[in-house]
Amino acid sequence: MRIFLAGASGVIGRPLVRDLVAAGHTVAGTTRQPANADALRALGAEPVVVDVYDRDRLATVLRAARPDAVIHQLTDLRQMDLAATACVRLDGTRNLVDAARAAGVRRIVTQSIAFVYVPGARLATEDEPLYVDAPAPWDGSARSTAGMEQMVAELPESVILRYGLLYGPGTVFAPDGATARQVRRAEQPANDNVTSFLHVDDAADTARLALDWLPGIYNIVDDEPAAATTWLPLYAAALGAPPPATVAGRDPLMSRGASNAKARQVCHWTPRYPTWRDSLLGVREHAVGTR
Numbered sequence: 078m079r080i081f082l083a084g085a086s087g088v089i090g091r092p093l094v095r096d097l098v099a100a101g102h103t104v105a106g107t108t109r110q111p112a113n114a115d116a117l118r119a120l121g122a123e124p125v126v127v128d129v130y131d132r133d134r135l136a137t138v139l140r141a142a143r144p145d146a147v148i149h150q151l152t153d154l155r156q157m158d159l160a161a162t163a164c165v166r167l168d169g170t171r172n173l174v175d176a177a178r179a180a181g182v183r184r185i186v187t188q189s190i191a192f193v194y195v196p197g198a199r200l201a202t203e204d205e206p207l208y209v210d211a212p213a214p215w216d217g218s219a220r221s222t223a224g225m226e227q228m229v230a231e232l233p234e235s236v237i238l239r240y241g242l243l244y245g246p247g248t249v250f251a252p253d254g255a256t257a258r259q260v261r262r263a264e265q266p267a268n269d270n271v272t273s274f275l276h277v278d279d280a281a282d283t284a285r286l287a288l289d290w291l292p293g294i295y296n297i298v299d300d301e302p303a304a305a306t307t308w309l310p311l312y313a314a315a316l317g318a319p320p321p322a323t324v325a326g327r328d329p330l331m332s333r334g335a336s337n338a339k340a341r342q343v344c345h346w347t348p349r350y351p352t353w354r355d356s357l358l359g360v361r362e363h364a365v366g367t368r
Contacts, residue, residue, distance in 0.1 A: 078288060081142045081182075082106045083129065083173055084150035085122055086113040088247040089188065092281035093150065094120040100285060105142040129169035136176040146184040147177045148284055149229065159214070163221035170225045177232060184234035186287045188280070189226055191239035191273060191296045191335040193219040196327075200273070200302060200336040203239070203294045208330060215330040226294070236287045241275035241298035241335065244357050248277055252316070260309070261318040267309040269327045271334040273298035274308075274357065276350035283346065295340040301352040302334030308353060315358040 080097055084090045085106025097104050098121035106122035107129070108114065114124035125138050129151055139147070151169050153161035170187075177185060193215075194201035195208045207223045208215070229235045244250035250257060259265045275298050283297050309321050327333075340346040350356050 078145040079103045079143055080105070080288075081125075081139055081144035081147045081177075082122070082150065083147065084152065084188075085117055085124075086110065087150055087152060088243070088277055089280045089284070090150045091116075091120065091247075092278055093148070093284050094122045096281055096285045098122065102285075102288075105138075105144065107138075129165065129172055132172045132175070135172050136179055139173075139176040139182075140180045142180075144177075144180070144182055146186065146288055147173065147182050148288075149173060149185060149187040150284065152188070159218060163217045166221040166225040167228075170228045174228045174231055183232060184236070184288070185229050185232045186236045186284050187225070187229045187238065188284070189237050189239045189294075190218075190222055191241050191298055192331040193222050194333060194335070196329060197333050200271075200334045201296070202336050203296055203339055211329050215328075219330065234292045236290050236292055237294040238280075238283055238287060238297045239294060239335065240280050241273040241296075242331070243277050243280060244274055244353065245277035250312070250357060257316055260313050260316055260321065263319045263321065265309065266322040266324045267305045268324045270305045270332040271302050271327075272305065272308065272331065273302045273334040273337075274353040275299055275348070276353075276356055279348045279350055282349060283340075286344070286346065290344050293343075295344065295346075296335040296337050297340060297346070297348075298335050298337050299348050299351055299353060300337065301354070303353065308357070311354075311358055 080102050086108040104122040105125050106117045107125045109128050111126050117124040151165050153165045193207050208219045209223050211219045249255040
């Protein structure tokens with residue numbers, strides 16, 4: 078297939094380019110930064126330098142790529158800027174969907190998130206609503222996610238992948254990542270929030286597989302949701318960091334975990350990393366000198 082990958086230079090985009098090319102697909106991969114073009118070309122993609130907010134140019138380059146499908150991996154989390162990511166989800170997605178429709182594209186695979194469901198005691202399933210009425214500061218993430226999903230669903234063959242909390246190279250959990258730094262400074266307490274994790278390589282691999290999936294929404298998370306009181310002390314120990322303080326209670330969002338039963342049953346999906354225990358906790362050997 079000819080694939081137009083929006084967000085090809087991101088944490089998921091780079092391994093996804095590698096996977097798509099290895100599977101025989103032709104990839105046009107976007108980046109905002111001209112400096113990323115050579116790296117994308119080295120991975121086997123045709124780099125396309127475009128800002129998703131440049132509506133006219135985005136439509137032009139997408140039409141020129143003549144894709145069979147679009148993969149949407151756009152975020153703006155380099156500085157953990159949630160407002161910027163909300164803007165990409167709304168304005169950027171609007172431009173991308175309109176450009177895809179104008180080019181006659183029917184299929185789009187989209188990165189979403191599995192931790193903005195309404196509060197609940199059990200693992201969230203895809204038929205439950207997103208928490209669009211969440212209080213600040215979580216409201217922007219939930220509303221922008223819901224808005225993004227509504228827009229991509231305008232295309233007749235939309236596959237929405239609600240990813241768990243990403244870990245692995247280039248993420249906040251990497252030894253030099255934002256969460257790792259917070260944990261080393263003992264700034265993140267362990268509460269009762271339940272997290273469903275996802276390795277970044279599973280996120281990339283699933284986006285490739287989803288090119289052949291039935292349209293719909295799927296939670297893409299590992300098999301072992303865990304409370305912060307379980308995983309955070311282990312992660313801190315793996316980093317050589319102080320044990321985190323323990324506090325009671327849950328936050329409105331990112332607190333209940335999600336079920337991957339639909340992806341497993343409908344799409345026969347199996348995560349390459351079924352639990353966070355090995356890879357998330359295997360950071361000690363890479364953390365020397367980073368404390």
